[in-house]
Amino acid sequence: MLKVDDIRVSYGHIEVLKGISFTVEMGEIVALIGGNGAGKTTTLSTISGLLRPTSGKLSWKGEEIQNTTVEAIVASGISHCPEGRRIFPGLSVRENLITGTAARANNKQEIEEDLTLVFELFPRLKERIKQRGWSLSGGEQQMLAIGRALMSRPSLLMLDEPSLGLAPIIIEQVFERIVELNKRTGLAVLLVEQNSAMALEVASRAFVLETGTITLSGIASVLAGDPRIQEAYLGG
Numbered sequence: 221m222l223k224v225d226d227i228r229v230s231y232g233h234i235e236v237l238k239g240i241s242f243t244v245e246m247g248e249i250v251a252l253i254g255g256n257g258a259g260k261t262t263t264l265s266t267i268s269g270l271l272r273p274t275s276g277k278l279s280w281k282g283e284e285i286q287n288t289t290v291e292a293i294v295a296s297g298i299s300h301c302p303e304g305r306r307i308f309p310g311l312s313v314r315e316n317l318i319t320g321t322a323a324r325a326n327n328k329q330e331i332e333e334d335l336t337l338v339f340e341l342f343p344r345l346k347e348r349i350k351q352r353g354w355s356l357s358g359g360e361q362q363m364l365a366i367g368r369a370l371m372s373r374p375s376l377l378m379l380d381e382p383s384l385g386l387a388p389i390i391i392e393q394v395f396e397r398i399v400e401l402n403k404r405t406g407l408a409v410l411l412v413e414q415n416s417a418m419a420l421e422v423a424s425r426a427f428v429l430e431t432g433t434i435t436l437s438g439i440a441s442v443l444a445g446d447p448r449i450q451e452a453y454l455g456g
Contacts, residue, residue: 221246221408222267222298222376227276227286229259229266236262238432239276244376247406249398251423251440253416253453258429260412261303264378267410268300269293281375294323299374303381303412305365309354313345316353316364320371331371337405338367341397359390366397377401378410383418391415395422416453420444428453 222244229237237259244250252260265271267278269290278286285293294300299320307316317338321331339346342363348356356364362382369377379398383391399422401407413419420426420440428436428449436443443449 223279225277227273230274240434242427249409249423251411251419251426254429259432297375299369299372300378301369305361307353313349320368376408380412383415
């Protein structure tokens with residue numbers, strides 16, 4: 221479904237991604253783990269069109285997208301839920317969710333169906349449908365950010381640090397919903413997450429990114445037992 225092929229990205233003279241390659245297949249959860257500054261957020265931003273690679277190819281459903289606009293990438297089925305949630309604090313829960321439909325045709329029936337799905341996944345959002353974004357807890361804002369990303373009807377959902385700043389019990393709830401969504405709809409998920417234990421638990425495959433280079437890859441459950449991963453990322 222998604223093929224990242226020898227992608228390089230630079231900020232000025234500093235090369236941040238140094239020729240990384242990986243794939244995301246239909247209906248799977250893939251984790252991208254690594255420390256701060258490894259290039260994880262840069263990777264997602266490049267896939268979503270916010271950054272342009274200096275070389276390499278990005279293929280989405282067989283079509284190259286490395287020079288495609290952000291709007292066209294979203295419309296093609298890739299949705300990016302950014303680090304830090306970035307909801308609109310002055311808009312209500314419903315209004316925030318509706319902003320996620322900007323890149324699609326204005327089909328009111330489909331939009332209502334998608335709102336229903338979001339509220340089934342996150343009942344707390346339905347309870348707070350008229351509340352402003354600023355009044356929500358951190359966990360509720362993360363649910364809202366994921367829900368907004370789902371409103372574009374993606375085939376691939378990219379999540380950047382969904383557990384950041386959340387209490388452990390809320391992290392569990394968010395990840396349970398991610399797994400439920402994947403099983404229920406077949407939605408592929410590319411997960412960037414510093415909570416490596418949780419990421420490896422829910423993913424089918426994983427890639428380890430260190431200073432712009434993929435150093436390890438494989439089945440997530442196997443990587444979770446790798447002494448190098450345990451020492452570096454799991455506190456083993």
